[in-house]
Amino acid sequence: MCGGRSDGVANRIEVQGLGKAYNDRWLFRDLDIIIPDNSVMAVQGPNGSGKTTLLYILCGLVAASSGYINIVLEDREVTQAQKRMQLGLVSPELRLYEGLSAVENLEFFCAVRGLPFSLLRARELLEFVGLAKRGRDFVGNFSSGMKQRLKYACALWHRPHILVLDEPTSHLDEKGAQLVEQIILEQRRRGMVVLATNEPAEVKFGDQSLVLV
Amino acid sequence: MSLRKLNLGTKALSWYSKCVAVLQKDLRLEFRTRYAYSSLIMFAVTTLVAISFSLAGGMTDTDIAAALLWIIFFFSAMTGVSRAFVLEEETGTAIALKMAADPAPVFLGKFLFNAALLMSMAFLVVPLYLVMFNLSVAIVGGFLLTVLLGVVGLAAAGTILSAIAAQSAVKGSLLTVLSLPIVLPLLIGATSATRTALSGSNPDSMAIYIAMLIFYNGSVLAASLLLFEYVWHE
Numbered sequence: 001m002c003g004g005r006s007d008g009v010a011n012r013i014e015v016q017g018l019g020k021a022y023n024d025r026w027l028f029r030d031l032d033i034i035i036p037d038n039s040v041m042a043v044q045g046p047n048g049s050g051k052t053t054l055l056y057i058l059c060g061l062v063a064a065s066s067g068y069i070n071i072v073l074e075d076r077e078v079t080q081a082q083k084r085m086q087l088g089l090v091s092p093e094l095r096l097y098e099g100l101s102a103v104e105n106l107e108f109f110c111a112v113r114g115l116p117f118s119l120l121r122a123r124e125l126l127e128f129v130g131l132a133k134r135g136r137d138f139v140g141n142f143s144s145g146m147k148q149r150l151k152y153a154c155a156l157w158h159r160p161h162i163l164v165l166d167e168p169t170s171h172l173d174e175k176g177a178q179l180v181e182q183i184i185l186e187q188r189r190r191g192m193v194v195l196a197t198n199e200p201a202e203v204k205f206g207d208q209s210l211v212l213v
Numbered sequence: 214m215s216l217r218k219l220n221l222g223t224k225a226l227s228w229y230s231k232c233v234a235v236l237q238k239d240l241r242l243e244f245r246t247r248y249a250y251s252s253l254i255m256f257a258v259t260t261l262v263a264i265s266f267s268l269a270g271g272m273t274d275t276d277i278a279a280a281l282l283w284i285i286f287f288f289s290a291m292t293g294v295s296r297a298f299v300l301e302e303e304t305g306t307a308i309a310l311k312m313a314a315d316p317a318p319v320f321l322g323k324f325l326f327n328a329a330l331l332m333s334m335a336f337l338v339v340p341l342y343l344v345m346f347n348l349s350v351a352i353v354g355g356f357l358l359t360v361l362l363g364v365v366g367l368a369a370a371g372t373i374l375s376a377i378a379a380q381s382a383v384k385g386s387l388l389t390v391l392s393l394p395i396v397l398p399l400l401i402g403a404t405s406a407t408r409t410a411l412s413g414s415n416p417d418s419m420a421i422y423i424a425m426l427i428f429y430n431g432s433v434l435a436a437s438l439l440l441f442e443y444v445w446h447e
Contacts, residue, residue, distance in 0.1 A: 060446065061311055080446075081315060089312050095305030099242045111234030112314035114227040154309070 010075050011037035011161070013058070013192065017067030020053050027053055028212050029066065035208065040184060040193040042206025049212035051196035052091065055164050058194060059089055073161060084113060088155030090148070091166035098140030102131055102150050105139060109154050125153040129179065144171040152183060161191035168195055168202055177201070228318055235314065235322025239297075240329070249330060253293035257338045260285050265345040275348075279407035282342055283400050286367060288389070289334060294327040294371030295388040298379035307379070316442040320372065324434070328368035335364050351413025355423070359410060362426035363403035369430060370396050373437035376444045395433075402426045 012034055019029030027050030035041045043051045056062040058069050060080050071078040071086065078086055096105045103122050110117045126135050129149040139147060148171045155163065168184070169177045184205050187193045197203060243249055264281055301307040310319060339360060343350070350356045370392060378388045406422035409415060 059312060061308060063446075084313055084315070087312065089308070091308065093305055094308040094312070096309060097238070097242065097306055098304070099245050100238070104241070108234060108238050109309065109313045112231050112310070112318065114231055 011073050011191070013041075013162070013194070014070040014072060015067070016070075018054075018057070018064055018069060019066035020050060020057065020062070021065040026065075031067065031210075033208075033210060035192055035194065037192060038188055039207040040188050040195065040205045041208045041210060042203045043194065043196040043210045043212065044198055044203060045212030046198075051212060052093070052166050054212070055089070055091070055166050055194060055196050058162075059083065059087055059164055071162065085158055086161045087164060088158070088160035088162070089164045089166075090151045090155050090168060091164075092170055093166070094151060096139050096147065096150055096154065098138065101136050101138055102126060102142075102153070103135040105150065106153060106157060110157055113158055115158060121157070125157060126150075129153045130175065145173060145176055148172055149176060149179070152179070156183070159190070163187045163191070163193045165193065165195040165197075167197055167199075169199065181205070228315070231314060231318035232321040232325070235319055236325045236329075239323065239326040243326070243330070249293045249296045250333070253289050253330060253334050254337060256292045257285055257289040257334055258341065260288070261338065261341055261345060268346070275408050275411040278346055278348055279404045279411060281346075282339075282407055283363065283404045285338065285342075286331075286335070286363065286403075287396060287400060289338075290331055290364075290367040290371050291389045291392055293330055293334070294368060295375050295378065297323045297327055297372055297375040299375060299388075302379040311445065316445045317438055319445065320376070320437060320441040323375075324369055324372040324437075327372050328365055331364045331368050332361075335360050348411060350410055352410040352416060352419060355416075355419045356407065356410035358423060359403055359406040359426065362423065362430060363399065363406075366399040366403070366426060366430045366433065367396065369433045369437060370399065373433070373441065373444070376441060380444065399426065399429050402429060 015031050015033040015035075018031040020027045021029075027048075031054075033041070043054055045051050053062055057064050058071075060083050071083065073086065097108070100108065103119070103126070106122045106125070107117045123132070123135065126132055129152050131146060131149055131153070134142070134146065139150060142150065163183070165180075165184075168180045172180065180202075184193050184195070188205075188207075193205070195202060195205070203209065264285075298307070301310060342348070371388075374388055374392045374395065378391060402422050402425040406419060406426065409419050409422065
């Protein structure tokens with residue numbers, strides 16, 4: 001079930017006949033959606049309905065069993081290699097290197113994307129996510145909420161056009177939830193957000209809603 | 214300089230820096246934990262000491278001596294290099310790495326890390342092996358080249374097999390079983406070259422064994438670079 005349309009929009013995500021099956025059991029099938037620029041898509045559904053799988057297919061981490069997802073920016077289809085610059089993912093299953101400090105994690109993910117590292121930007125981002133004085137600390141010593149905040153810093157470093165959020169406020173306190181709200185609203189102005197959640201407070205951000213059953 | 218050449222140059226430079234970033238990250242993590250290096254060295258030295266005691270310190274047959282060196286290298290390598298991708302999967306960092314990095318620089322960075330790890334093991338184990346078994350090397354250059362090429366081959370095969378094993382449920386334990394048929398040509402070539410280097414007999418055959426090792430390493434690296442993207446992404 002999905003609402004909203006945006007034919008002819010230069011920047012968009014096109015989902016056509018998408019399906020995913022594990023061992024002959026379909027998680028979902030025949031999904032057709034268009035997510036336009038400057039919008040938020042909220043994916044809802046019970047546990048095991050395929051919310052995270054759908055996000056991973058969008059990110060190119062999991063292959064679809066049928067159909068496809070095209071990311072179109074400036075009327076050009078984004079390739080798998082370009083996705084690394086255009087997508088930012090925050091997910092409970094995504095972990096950062098616990099043996100590295102927060103700044104070293106940012107530096108590493110910046111380097112493997114082929115981007116120049118700036119300590120000033122690292123400090124700005126860490127301050128933005130509420131980790132201003134913890135940049136030199138090992139991630140292994142962080143609480144789960146602090147790790148979640150650092151994931152946002154890593155996902156936002158390369159200013160992605162699409163932000164993919166799986167359970168965006170998990171492990172976060174009230175201030176953290178406010179930070180996520182700010183990030184989602186800013187990202188909507190800059191590009192697109194696709195989030196998977198069942199939290200009513202997060203679903204309200206969705207301009208469109210997709211319910212998996 | 215044409216724009217196309219400039220583009221290719223920039224791309225190669227960016228590719229190289231990504232590969233170095235993966236290598237530096239793995240080296241930094243290893244220096245802090247020394248987990249892979251410790252298990253590798255402990256396995257190699259324990260095996261060496263156990264064999265040395267069972268043979269009462271002497272080894273006259275170069276055929277057996279050469280085979281023992283490469284059996285020690287093989288099993289030690291599989292203990293250490295299996296961590297390259299298995300650890301990324303087990304700790305959940307593989308998702309972050311897949312989201313950020315192109316597959317080829319990841320493979321090459323991991324391969325260079327494994328090669329450095331095995332090289333440092335060889336640096337310690339080879340002198341111990343020669344002293345404990347009371348062996349002398351007749352063709353020193355050939356022996357050193359064999360160890361270098363053999364270690365590089367083990368690192369290349371171990372890296373791609375580690376990526377395959379990381380996608381399975383049994384992970385590390387699968388690696389040794391998977392790797393034996395693939396590493397067998399390398400072990401045969403390296404054992405033959407080591408035997409020739411130790412005994413000094415039939416030195417002309419050394420060039421053939423060295424060529425065999427170079428061919429093996431080139432083939433495994435080229436095939437791994439082509440296949441890695443499919444292994445890495447489901």
